[in-house]
Amino acid sequence: MRATRHNGRSGLHGTYNVKHNDRNFDVKNSDHIDEVRTQENVYWDCYQGTVEERTLTFSEVEKKFYEEHYGGHVDAQNLRNEEARHAERNRSIDDVLQNKNTCPEETLLQLGNIDKTVDASTLIKISQEYFDEFEKKFGSNIHILDWALHLDEATPHIHERHVFDAKNQYGEICPMQDKALEELGIGLPDPNKPRGRYNNRKMTFDATCRELFLKICKKHGLEMEMEPIYGGASYLEKADYIVQKLRTENERLTLENEQLQIKNDELVMKISDVEELIDDITNSTYDKACEVVTAVVKDETQKADLNLLKDVEKKMSDKFLLPTSKTVVTEVFKKIRQKFKSARDEMLASIKKTLSNKEIKKENVEMIKDNAKEGIKKKLAHYNEVVKENNISQRSHHDREEVR
Numbered sequence: 001m002r003a004t005r006h007n008g009r010s011g012l013h014g015t016y017n018v019k020h021n022d023r024n025f026d027v028k029n030s031d032h033i034d035e036v037r038t039q040e041n042v043y044w045d046c047y048q049g050t051v052e053e054r055t056l057t058f059s060e061v062e063k064k065f066y067e068e069h070y071g072g073h074v075d076a077q078n079l080r081n082e083e084a085r086h087a088e089r090n091r092s093i094d095d096v097l098q099n100k101n102t103c104p105e106e107t108l109l110q111l112g113n114i115d116k117t118v119d120a121s122t123l124i125k126i127s128q129e130y131f132d133e134f135e136k137k138f139g140s141n142i143h144i145l146d147w148a149l150h151l152d153e154a155t156p157h158i159h160e161r162h163v164f165d166a167k168n169q170y171g172e173i174c175p176m177q178d179k180a181l182e183e184l185g186i187g188l189p190d191p192n193k194p195r196g197r198y199n200n201r202k203m204t205f206d207a208t209c210r211e212l213f214l215k216i217c218k219k220h221g222l223e224m225e226m227e228p229i230y231g232g233a234s235y236l237e238k239a240d241y242i243v244q245k246l247r248t249e250n251e252r253l254t255l256e257n258e259q260l261q262i263k264n265d266e267l268v269m270k271i272s273d274v275e276e277l278i279d280d281i282t283n284s285t286y287d288k289a290c291e292v293v294t295a296v297v298k299d300e301t302q303k304a305d306l307n308l309l310k311d312v313e314k315k316m317s318d319k320f321l322l323p324t325s326k327t328v329v330t331e332v333f334k335k336i337r338q339k340f341k342s343a344r345d346e347m348l349a350s351i352k353k354t355l356s357n358k359e360i361k362k363e364n365v366e367m368i369k370d371n372a373k374e375g376i377k378k379k380l381a382h383y384n385e386v387v388k389e390n391n392i393s394q395r396s397h398h399d400r401e402e403v404r
Contacts, residue, residue: 001118002225003217004110004157005210010100018104021148021159022058037152042124045146058146062104062161065145066093069165073172085366102175104145105164107209110157111217120156122220124149127158129216134209141166141180181205 009015019025022043027033044050045061056064071093078090096102109127111118118126131144147160164180165173181201186208193199217224312333354360 001112001116001217001222003210003214005107005206005213007105007107007206009103009105015098015100015103016106018058018062018106018146018161021106021146021161022054023148024057024059027152032153034152040120040151042120042149042151043146044148046144058148058161062145063093063097065143065163066097069143070096070174073168073174076170076172083362096175101177103163104161105177107160107162108157109160109213110155111222112155114154117155118222120149120151123156123158126213126216126220127160129219130213131160133212133216137212138184141184177202 023033023038023041027035027038042050043054043058045056045058046065047061048054048056074091074093074096078087081087081089091099097104109123109130111123111126117123127147127149131147134142135144142162142164144160144162147158149158150156163175164177166176166179166183168174168176168179178201181204186201186204188195188199188201189203189207190199195201214224
């Protein structure tokens, strides 16, 4: 029997709508749903469990979870945005829930197909055991929010939704997939290659989950296809046969496309990543710059003072022939040097205090950020042009292959 485990966050119409899972809509308008059997469906969420009398919909459950766990981060980030004079970046919990990078990921679990499957009780036992193991292995950073067993469609299957989270640089818990997987110790498929679309921790995580699901299926006495079989049409389902055929015919083209995509992934930086990078380094860079400026001013003023005093002292000493007069000149200039040193120290303290002033520092830091952004935007524009040229070349090559 073939096991299916598909996951994702969004499709052609945006992020997946959780209302489909708990049937929080009028099912009469859906041809593929048997309204009579909808009452046989099983629903679970992290607040209510599998109670029959549900007071919260899946949408309300997920919003409540996000408010309780990520509300502090959203408020703090909005405050930082306002202090940086970028209130237009502010987001609400609803925004975070609807963003394809921070919304819950949805997984579909299914055994067999319309012709051959398992009964609902077996599927729910296997899935429940899988969820328990999932929680033990990943529960510190990945949280299952809700799942639904659908018995009102052609083949029994389960929709499960979870969210990845980890602490950011400010110590706030927020939705972050790659950081969560990193904290769980999940590595890259190929540690010797750079992280990218075809070499990332999510690939390792998905492979681990699939292996875990299949292992539990076998434990319950099911004979599972552990690996995809490409030994001939007689062993393949129709969809697999088509995939194999396309793979054979387009193997070279696929390889070239993958190489181009890897180059694109390496070139393109997300604007959000750039913003975070600038925020991270600007303050520490400014403080270090203040230290350097103060040290340079100290060295240069000290050098200028000493040279001036030495010159004047020599001229004065040359005018007096008596030793006692020369001694007096030396003592006078010694006191003058002390006065100069005291005045210099006061001046440096004043400079340091001025540069460290909260308002002045904020104004200067914003100026540094603006200048940095301009330079980075130019670099990004250049990289995007390179990516655009690569994509045009890729499409042109693909069109030629299609004609062939």
